[in-house]
Amino acid sequence: MIRVAACQYAIELHETWEAYADHLQGLCAEAVEAGARLLLLPEYAGLVLSGQLTPEQRGDLKASIAGIQPLIEPWKALCAGLAKRWGIYLQPGTLPVLDSDGAYRNRAWLFGPKGALGHQDKLMMTRFEREQWGIAAGHGLTVFDTDLGRLGILVCYDNEFPLLARRLAERGADLILAPSCTDTEAGYHRVRIGAQARALENQLAVLQSPTVGLAPWSPALDENLGRAGLFVPPDRGMPGDGVMALSESLDPQCSRWLVCDLDLEAVRRVRQQGQVFTRRNWPEQFERL
Template sequence: MKIATSAYPVDWHASWADYEEKLELWVAMAAQQGAELLVFPEYAGMEASLIGEPHDAAQPDGWALSAVAAMADGINVHARLAADYGVHILAGSGPTRDFDSGKIVNRATFLSPDGRRGFQDKQILTPWERRETPLSPGRGLSAFDTDLGRISILICYDSEFPLLARALPCDVLLIPSCTDGPAGYTRVRVAGRARALEGQCVAVQSATVGATPLCPYLDENSGAGGIFGPPDSGFGTSGILADGRLDQPGWTYAEIEVDELPDYRGAAQVSVSEHWDEQLDCIQNINHRPLAVMKS
């Protein structure tokens, strides 16, 4: 399977047709390179609400409500492109009204070329999201069995919490991110690499780049696409399968053999996933002792 992960600039558009044209150019570019799985970043879905002359909104609640009104139409564009180009797409996430709870969540939608859909909501909000936005945490995690293997999603900050990934055994872990500086990007990158090591899976980071004037969710963006495996047998000494250039818009590609992942896991020098529960015994026996002079 060939994966394409994006460093994606979110733009204002003069018309809806311009927005659709941009998305199609991006999807076509990846599909022409043979990509079967395309990954857009966190909050990129808000681009569907950036139509017309750049304007301010009641910040940031107004922006969330504008995104809620536009997200469904934006997802439908991604769904059409998935079908037209025969690819699986993780559409950019954005504020979405949860039908059951009525709350606004940060939702990423996963689309297959045959029209099937699934979604994952962000579980743990950042301090800024808690302080400044009307977003609520999502409820529950999902793993999707697809023609490409088992795929799970952790949105940005969620990837920094290893128990979430532990609950989602998968072949490919998608990590759409939106960070405003190199430090934030690096935190998510480090988290993605750690999750690949722990889960013996492939972790895929996408990122927003550039600046989107007047929109507080996207006013500053820094990052790059990256595709990571465990630094072990079958993945090379670094585990870095592909690395995009920081703040350079475009796709980053890597080929992986999902069918061979069980063999890679069996041949691995270490198996954090298999030995995970041994930690529980270790932490039950924490001893606090003063330093003492030991006889030689």
């Protein structure tokens, strides 16, 4: 049994590094005090660093991501320090990173008690990212071996594509982390429905963390709606609707953690003793086409 925490992360303006660092440390401390060993923040949570730029720069869509690049290494060091200090696994959301080929990619790092375990880039770009923002797609999928189990990360829109989660399942993932950022109720439900479908198809767990609230100072994060949730396959020993836990509101006024216990061994048992074997039967569908 592991205790996990997914944040409904309210986008707030932190105009100095000290204010932001205190904010992130205090936020993570809340989940740690509740006993969580795995903490998940949402897609583009790291873009809150743009609050430290001038109002003109943070108010410009492309200038804001260029401006935060010098802050990324200190941010990574801060996240690594928090994970080491408390002996936890921390996925602090994502942020746009300037890659060696000159393209920006939406990147999610995973930090553990011994440092960074690596990163996962978003693979499928939304229209906003592709057409207006100029964020490029990443390549490849990573499975992270941790003391808690084998984890994968699918960033927001990636959860709407079955073959991505299937590849993680084939590589032994028991839990997928789904950091998300959506500005409409429809967008939130697209990602949530995708997350639940991926849990059903692959008989694994999916943990979703969304952005919430209004940030008129940021053209990228101006409107945010979503609910944190933990989803599992609806089968023996699991909730009938596959919803292990769900936060109460689409738009709370402040950041809130959804803290819940997850028995990955019980999830694995579904794959051996469940009413159906969707994970095992996956290849058969192609024989029927």
